[in-house]
Amino acid sequence: MNTNDLIEDLARGLEPSAPLSRPGRRAAAWLLGAAVYLSLIVVGISVFKVRAPGAGAGLWVSQIAAVVMGLLASRAAFVSVVPGLPKGSRVWAVLAALVWLGTLVAASPPDFDWAAVLGASHEWVCVGFIIVGGAPLMWVLAAMLRRGAPLSPATTAAFAALAVGALANVGACLSLPHANSAVTFAWHGGVVVALVLVAALTGRLVFGWSRRSPPTASGAT
Amino acid sequence: MTDATSPIDSLGELMRAAQQGDGASYLELLRTITPRIRQVIRRQRGFAGIAEVEDLVQDVLLSVHTVRATYDPARPFVPWVLAIVRYRLVDGARRYARIARREIHVDEEDVTFSEPATNDDIGEPEDAAALQAAVRALPEGQRQAIELLKLKELSLKEAAEVSGTSVGALKVATHRAMATLRRTLGKRRE
Numbered sequence: 001m002n003t004n005d006l007i008e009d010l011a012r013g014l015e016p017s018a019p020l021s022r023p024g025r026r027a028a029a030w031l032l033g034a035a036v037y038l039s040l041i042v043v044g045i046s047v048f049k050v051r052a053p054g055a056g057a058g059l060w061v062s063q064i065a066a067v068v069m070g071l072l073a074s075r076a077a078f079v080s081v082v083p084g085l086p087k088g089s090r091v092w093a094v095l096a097a098l099v100w101l102g103t104l105v106a107a108s109p110p111d112f113d114w115a116a117v118l119g120a121s122h123e124w125v126c127v128g129f130i131i132v133g134g135a136p137l138m139w140v141l142a143a144m145l146r147r148g149a150p151l152s153p154a155t156t157a158a159f160a161a162l163a164v165g166a167l168a169n170v171g172a173c174l175s176l177p178h179a180n181s182a183v184t185f186a187w188h189g190g191v192v193v194a195l196v197l198v199a200a201l202t203g204r205l206v207f208g209w210s211r212r213s214p215p216t217a218s219g220a221t
Numbered sequence: 222m223t224d225a226t227s228p229i230d231s232l233g234e235l236m237r238a239a240q241q242g243d244g245a246s247y248l249e250l251l252r253t254i255t256p257r258i259r260q261v262i263r264r265q266r267g268f269a270g271i272a273e274v275e276d277l278v279q280d281v282l283l284s285v286h287t288v289r290a291t292y293d294p295a296r297p298f299v300p301w302v303l304a305i306v307r308y309r310l311v312d313g314a315r316r317y318a319r320i321a322r323r324e325i326h327v328d329e330e331d332v333t334f335s336e337p338a339t340n341d342d343i344g345e346p347e348d349a350a351a352l353q354a355a356v357r358a359l360p361e362g363q364r365q366a367i368e369l370l371k372l373k374e375l376s377l378k379e380a381a382e383v384s385g386t387s388v389g390a391l392k393v394a395t396h397r398a399m400a401t402l403r404r405t406l407g408k409r410r411e
Binding site: 003 | 239240241242243244245247248251252255275278279282283284286287288289290291292293294296297300301302303304305308312385386387390
């Protein structure tokens with residue numbers, strides 16, 4: 001088919017295609033759903049297991065940092081599927097991730113034992129929580145992102161995983177007890193980094209052009 | 222990608238109308254941006270032949286069409302479309318590198334068979350006439366593909382230049398033509 005024929009074909013079969021909402025608004029919609037979902041899980045676990053997480057200023061500071069990271073990472077993911085938008089949001093998301101890790105390090109006891117931290121086998125529950133609990137969040141986020149342009153699938157997937165990991169980490173921290181922030185830093189930080197790496201490596205399978213959903217006239221989010 | 226005849230705003234206006242389903246505006250928009258896209262691709266891929274450039278142009282147009290919902294009418298159109306061009310060029314380069322890594326060039330060699338029965342292409346004179354008739358009966362695009370690639374033995378690139386179609390389209394047309402010929406001649410033999 002020559003290019004002129006292609007142009008005519010595309011124009012002939014044109015259907016209305018409502019513009020997507022702005023990335024910030026889409027990120028906010030996803031975050032709202034994620035917050036409701038995680039709240040239900042946290043409350044559910046608290047009711048059935050009645051195990052309060054270790055409280056303290058450090059815990060809350062790192063949770064706030066994680067929520068901000070989730071917000072900025074999800075926004076960066078949504079921005080990455082819109083052609084022509086500036087890439088500054090990626091820098092902010094990475095900075096937020098570093099701040100989150102920094103808050104965990106800062107709240108860690110000065111004399112913690114790395115061997116004990118890495119040997120904290122009960123943290124596998126948190127790993128499971130972040131991965132299994134985060135899966136529905138990732139599924140919804142991926143479905144929303146696939147309505148955009150798959151310009152750089154690895155980047156999109158990495159920021160999506162960072163956002164999901166951040167929020168699932170908050171859920172795990174609020175519903176399961178943790179010995180100290182060093183344990184959270186090593187285990188939660190490790191899982192989130194692993195999720196980001198796996199997502200970056202497999203992003204093309206989910207967000208490649210061949211996986212792109214056709215545009216529809218309905219729905220703007 | 223801007224000049225006096227197509228200011229940024231008018232492209233944005235056309236895209237906005239296209240998002241509402243206005244085919245005429247969309248046609249005008251695509252016709253306006255295609256030469257500019259071609260120009261950008263030629264500048265970026267100076268080594269590419271005509272057919273490869275057209276393949277990339279068509280890739281970009283299909284991408285623009287697929288993700289047209291991501292255009293925000295409140296933002297300028299040109300950065301949006303240029304970002305798509307840029308990313309599709311990178312994808313094209315990656316694809317080319319991937320294919321080049323996997324493909325091994327093999328010289329064509331004559332194949333002979335010891336048993337006459339296996340030399341199916343040694344047919345009767347009427348087979349040639351039937352083949353000609355079957356080729357003539359093919360749809361225009363398929364017939365042209367067969368004539369250029371199989372009868373005149375042009376390369377895909379040369380055939381694409383002669384016919385003004387893309388390499389991909391030629392491959393599809395040839396594949397379909399071969400299937401039709403196989404069916405037509407198979408029926409005749411039965």
